[in-house]
Amino acid sequence: MKILLNNNDLNEALNNVSKLGFVPTMGSFHKGHVSLIKRSKKECNKTIVSIFVNPSQFNNKKDFEKYPRNIKKDLSILRDLKVNFIYLPSKKNVYHSKRTSKIKLNKKDQILCAKFRKGHFEGVIDVMDRLTNLIKPWKIYMGEKDMQQLHLVKNYIKKKYKSKIISCQTIRDKKGLALSSRNSLLNNKQIEKARNLTSHIFHFKNRLKNKKNIYKLLQQKKNDLKKLFDVKVEYLELRNANNLKISSKTQGSKIFIAYFLNKVRLIDNI
Ligand code: AMP
Numbered sequence: 001m002k003i004l005l006n007n008n009d010l011n012e013a014l015n016n017v018s019k020l021g022f023v024p025t026m027g028s029f030h031k032g033h034v035s036l037i038k039r040s041k042k043e044c045n046k047t048i049v050s051i052f053v054n055p056s057q058f059n060n061k062k063d064f065e066k067y068p069r070n071i072k073k074d075l076s077i078l079r080d081l082k083v084n085f086i087y088l089p090s091k092k093n094v095y096h097s098k099r100t101s102k103i104k105l106n107k108k109d110q111i112l113c114a115k116f117r118k119g120h121f122e123g124v125i126d127v128m129d130r131l132t133n134l135i136k137p138w139k140i141y142m143g144e145k146d147m148q149q150l151h152l153v154k155n156y157i158k159k160k161y162k163s164k165i166i167s168c169q170t171i172r173d174k175k176g177l178a179l180s181s182r183n184s185l186l187n188n189k190q191i192e193k194a195r196n197l198t199s200h201i202f203h204f205k206n207r208l209k210n211k212k213n214i215y216k217l218l219q220q221k222k223n224d225l226k227k228l229f230d231v232k233v234e235y236l237e238l239r240n241a242n243n244l245k246i247s248s249k250t251q252g253s254k255i256f257i258a259y260f261l262n263k264v265r266l267i268d269n270i
Pocket of ligand 1: 024025026027031032033035036141142143144145146168169170171172178179180181
């Protein structure tokens with residue numbers, strides 16, 4: 001396992017590597033990250049994992065500061081997985097050049113998280129552009145847990161690079177809660193609440209099948225969730241899983257949710 005701390009290390013290590021799989025992360029690993037890494041290892045000759053908590057995608061400085069970091073444990077997981085390369089860049093390594101044109105989301109993309117986290121996806125796309133340009137991977141592995149991110153990055157990268165984005169299914173705990181680094185910011189009681197809320201949404205989606213007034217039922221459910229689980233729901237919407245357009249049937253669609261449990265913001269698509 002080679003730890004690459006700057007772009008010189010990176011260029012030297014990747015020289016002559018073919019069929020390189022890339023797993024971009026912000027660290028604080030859980031089984032979701034591990035599943036992406038394992039898939040890359042299976043499908044590619046070599047695998048590189050980056051750990052970089054990208055400041056430009058946080059619209060709130062406090063959120064950036066309290067984002068969980070756990071580099072020692074992460075490195076030990078990567079060692080056990082026998083990953084070939086770990087890229088741990090500094091901010092300067094990633095942002096060494098100025099952009100020639102600003103990244104802007106289309107109006108149709110200003111939905112879900114983009115509506116509530118101004119500048120977030122511009123930051124994500126910017127960093128993914130820079131990392132892809134530096135690493136030039138064959139395949140990039142990303143999770144469906146962050147479906148909107150996956151969708152936007154895929155559309156951007158396919159226009160500019162040969163690298164192919166591979167979408168990987170969401171890994172959940174035994175009780176259905178989607179694994180997330182942010183779960184480590186919750187206490188046991190809050191984890192239980194998030195699990196119950198998730199299972200509530202799974203059942204709700206089943207009951208939506210063949211219903212006509214889906215929009216109204218979603219609005220009602222959004223209010224109910226506040227009362228039932230004492231959470232602040234940002235959005236609860238049924239959207240087509242391929243193009244993220246608003247949908248009125250559950251088949252081929254997902255319920256997208258973002259909510260605050262105390263001060264921790266969680267997202268899922270079910
Ligand atoms: P993050 O470190 O949170 O930026 O996530 C790095 C990658 O792991 C992203 O592509 C995420 O979508 C993916 N990921 C996060 N949580 C999960 C999960 N529960 N299952 C599958 N992939 C995930």
